[in-house]
Amino acid sequence: xxxxxxxxILAHVVALLLATTPSWSVEEAxxxxxxxxxxxxxxxxKAFEAGxxxxxxxxxxxxxxxxxxxxxxxxxxxxxxxxxxxxxxATLYSRYLRAAPPDAxxxxxxxxxxxxxxxKLARIEVHGDGLSQLKVDDVxxxxxxxxxxxxxxxxxxxxxxxxxxxxxxxxxxDVVSVVFEAAPDASAAPAPLGxxxxxxxxxxxVRTAWRAIAAxxxxxxxxxxxxxxxxxxxxxxAVLRTPWGRSEAWADVTAARDIIAFRNRVRPPxxxxxxxxxxxxxxxxxxxxxxxxxxxxxLRILAAAVLVxxxxxxxxxxxxxxxxxxxxxxxxILTSRGDLAPPPGR
Numbered sequence: 001x002x003x004x005x006x007x008x009i010l011a012h013v014v015a016l017l018l019a020t021t022p023s024w025s026v027e028e029a030x031x032x033x034x035x036x037x038x039x040x041x042x043x044x045x046k047a048f049e050a051g052x053x054x055x056x057x058x059x060x061x062x063x064x065x066x067x068x069x070x071x072x073x074x075x076x077x078x079x080x081x082x083x084x085x086x087x088x089x090a091t092l093y094s095r096y097l098r099a100a101p102p103d104a105x106x107x108x109x110x111x112x113x114x115x116x117x118x119x120k121l122a123r124i125e126v127h128g129d130g131l132s133q134l135k136v137d138d139v140x141x142x143x144x145x146x147x148x149x150x151x152x153x154x155x156x157x158x159x160x161x162x163x164x165x166x167x168x169x170x171x172x173x174d175v176v177s178v179v180f181e182a183a184p185d186a187s188a189a190p191a192p193l194g195x196x197x198x199x200x201x202x203x204x205x206v207r208t209a210w211r212a213i214a215a216x217x218x219x220x221x222x223x224x225x226x227x228x229x230x231x232x233x234x235x236x237x238a239v240l241r242t243p244w245g246r247s248e249a250w251a252d253v254t255a256a257r258d259i260i261a262f263r264n265r266v267r268p269p270x271x272x273x274x275x276x277x278x279x280x281x282x283x284x285x286x287x288x289x290x291x292x293x294x295x296x297x298x299l300r301i302l303a304a305a306v307l308v309x310x311x312x313x314x315x316x317x318x319x320x321x322x323x324x325x326x327x328x329x330x331x332x333i334l335t336s337r338g339d340l341a342p343p344p345g346r
Contacts, residue, residue, distance in 0.1 A: 037066035044075060053083035061092075065142070070100045074110070081113065090117040090147035121147045122170035128180030130160040193236050199250050201240070210237040291341035300339065304332045 044059030057079035064072040077092035093114040100107055126134060126144045134141045134157045136148065150172045156165045159182045166178050193209040195201060213233040217226040239245045289297060311324045 033066045037063040037069070037072070040066065041069075041072055041075075044072075044079070048075070048079055048082075053079045054085075057083060057085070057088070068099070070096060070104065073099060074106050077110070077113075086117050087121055087147045087149050090114055090121055091141075091143055091145070093117070094145050094147065095143050117147070118173070120172050121149060122172060122174040122176065123147055124153070124155070124168060124170070125175070125177045126155065126157075126180070127177060128157070128159055130182065131157050131180055133158045193233055193240065195240075199247070201246050203241070203243070206237065206240045206246070210241075285340075288340040288342075293339040297336055297339040300332060300336050304328050 040059045040063040044056045044063065047053075047056035047059060057076050060072045060076035060079060063069070064076060073092060073096045077089050077096055080086075080092060081089035090113075093110045096110050097107065097114065100110075124136075124146045126146065131144075134144075134155070136146050136155055137153055138156075148170060150170060153168050153170065154165060155168060155178055156163065157180050158164070159180045162182055164180050164182075166180070168176065168178055170176060193206065193213060195205065195209050210233065214230065217230040217233065219225045219227045219230060239249055307328050308325060311321055311328070314321070316324075
């Protein structure tokens with residue numbers, strides 16, 4: 001497995017910082033950052049050659065953050081792969097494929113490696129406007145496409161300055177989208193009539209606003225008015241001119257806010273399934289009876305016994321008796337479960 005060494009050359013010619021390298025990204029870095037990035041790149045190269053792959057990966061990622069360069073990105077992905085951090089490696093392979101030019105020498109290898117790892121990992125695509133400080137399992141993440149191992153994961157971020165958290169359960173091969181949305185401020189939402197949304201609007205406020213907008217936008221004005229705005233305001237007035245219409249509109253606004261808040265709620269990970277062997281179930285049965293509802297269970301058993309005696313002394317033929325006894329046994333089994341205490345872990 002080879003490393004890209006374009007940065008090593010840069011480290012030796014740092015005095016010529018205005019020179020460019022073939023894989024330099026379109027986002028030019030400040031000369032000081034390029035010098036520091038070259039130093040971190042060389043540090044990563046030495047660590048990789050020494051077998052310290054984690055340190056190498058950290059150094060290559062630091063170089064990439066200081067001055068984006070696909071060589072550093074490729075080397076970081078390879079270092080994490082060698083370190084056994086396949087999820088982080090897959091995330092960087094994916095970013096490399098998006099950032100590298102179409103004719104990049106390592107594009108084919110990155111594609112092959114990512115395809116092999118994707119079957120063992122889950123892919124999470126993060127969406128949201130005004131998103132910052134994204135973290136996955138408390139680890140800062142610069143990418144909106146993240147590969148993770150199967151299991152429960154926690155994603156957190158700031159959305160418009162508001163901290164939010166999402167819990168996500170994934171399996172190998174899953175591709176899921178996680179959306180961070182800020183709940184809208186209903187009181188600040190603009191309205192077609194220029195009124196602030198709220199539950200306390202009056203008929204007079206709505207009529208006054210409608211007259212002002214109609215006078216300024218009516219198509220019969222000498223300047224032609226604003227037909228589009230007039231049509232929107234007219235439709236809004238038709239809804240808001242009655243108390244009932246205003247209450248319905250306000251309910252729609254608050255419902256939209258509540259739906260977004262519900263999507264952003266923190267959901268606990270599902271409880272692990274607990275399996276109980278048949279033998280252990282028999283051992284636990286006395287305790288489940290004792291700590292359940294033994295009185296009700298005794299009444300059920302007594303009722304079933306009475307019914308069995310009545311069936312056996314009914315004089316009916318064998319087939320009807322067998323069917324009735326089966327029905328009584330099924331009823332007892334299904335209904336008595338509610339009188340037993342739950343097994344451990346349930």
